[in-house]
Amino acid sequence: VNFSRETMLELMAFADDELEGDAKARVEALLAESAEARGVVASFRTPHLGRGLGEAFRARADAAHADDIAATVLRRLGISAAPPVPVSLAARLSGPRARARSAIFVAGGVLALAAAVAIVLRASHLGSGGSLREAHVGASSGQWVAPLRDVPSAPLPDGVEVRAVDAPSRTIEVLAIPVASAAASPAAARSRVVIWVDDDGAPR
Amino acid sequence: MRAARSWLALLACAALEVAGGGAHAAVASPRIEVTVIQARRTGGPASMDPRLRDLADIVKSPAFARYDTYRLLDRRELPLTADPPAADLLANGRTLRVRLVDTRGVGADRRFHLSASIDRPDQTPYVRAIDLTAPADEPFFLAGQAFAGGILVLELVVHE
Secondary structure, rough: OOOHHHHHHHHHHHOOOOOHHHOOOHHHHHHOHHHHHHHHHHHHHOOHHHHHHHHHHHHHHHOOOOOHHHHHHHHHHHOOOOOOOOOOOOOOOOOOOOOOOOEEEEEOOOOOOOOOOOOEEEEEOOOOOOOOEEEEEEEEOEEOOOOOOOOOOOOOOOOEEEEEEOOOOOEEEEEEEOOOHHHHHHHOOOOOEEEEEEEOOOOO | OOHHHHHHHHHHHHHHHHHOOOOHHHHHOOEEEEEEEEOOOOOOOOEEOOHHHHOOOOOOOOOOOOOOOOEEEEEEEEOOOOOOOOOEEOOOOOOOEEEEEEEOOHHHHHEEEEEEEEEEEOOOOOOEEEEEEOOOOOOOEEEEEOOOOOEEEEEEEEEO
């Protein structure tokens, strides 16, 4: 996939039918000319885990008012923020025997703490035959997402677990990037966690 | 004579083991390996230092799409303790600090709870705190700091 993070965010929002106006037209134009973009949207719309995760996240995010964060992100990206667009997550299982051991839990309670941002992402690994798509969450400065408490029914993550990030006035993304060799060796299937914090003067 | 010395050494080791309750021998002191990488876009042929094996796994992600050259700037291993935190002066003059908060589990299930920060000289911190847990030998990355026309990517791995 060769899209920028901003484009991926738009594609995810489009897959959730949550884009409007210019942003929606921009994505539709991209979809008309790019099979890759269509594939990305289709994967985000894959039933089962992708949609299930989206709904689960939405329910949790609603409770935590996390939409406010996503709306701020989208405003920075020039996307219509009214109504607020939830941060989207997507994950897809491949293979008929894939099991829904994968879960990405993102949530939090938003507290109005100035100049701070935190993101919580948990990524557990898939069982045999499964693969985890890259997932990312964006947030803007000026808000704090409290760490997610353990979910009783969730399996303990066996990889790196990011609980919180506090970077004043900066945009933070936490990404779970599947390891390329995972398909060849399911037992070693893992994702790599990248915490990306924007900086003054960094190439955009 | 040599055999006698060997037996004495063995006895000494056994005595130390008993005195220490075996705990020190069973739980090694953790270290944190910090690899500092420069990512840039040169417009020329893509290149990556072959020593950056873990990074090679993830640079096809869209997040790294704008960079085509990855250079290893520094790699060092530091003791990972609660106090003082492991501190590494980065190429951009900032200081990465990683503190061991606690550990959970034993053996292969052992996880390290870490707190990390990146300070800027005479300014507010670039990152005030990152709170995470990680198993041993599982790399994770902190990316985005501006440096020399590109960014720094820090790869961190806890070793036992």
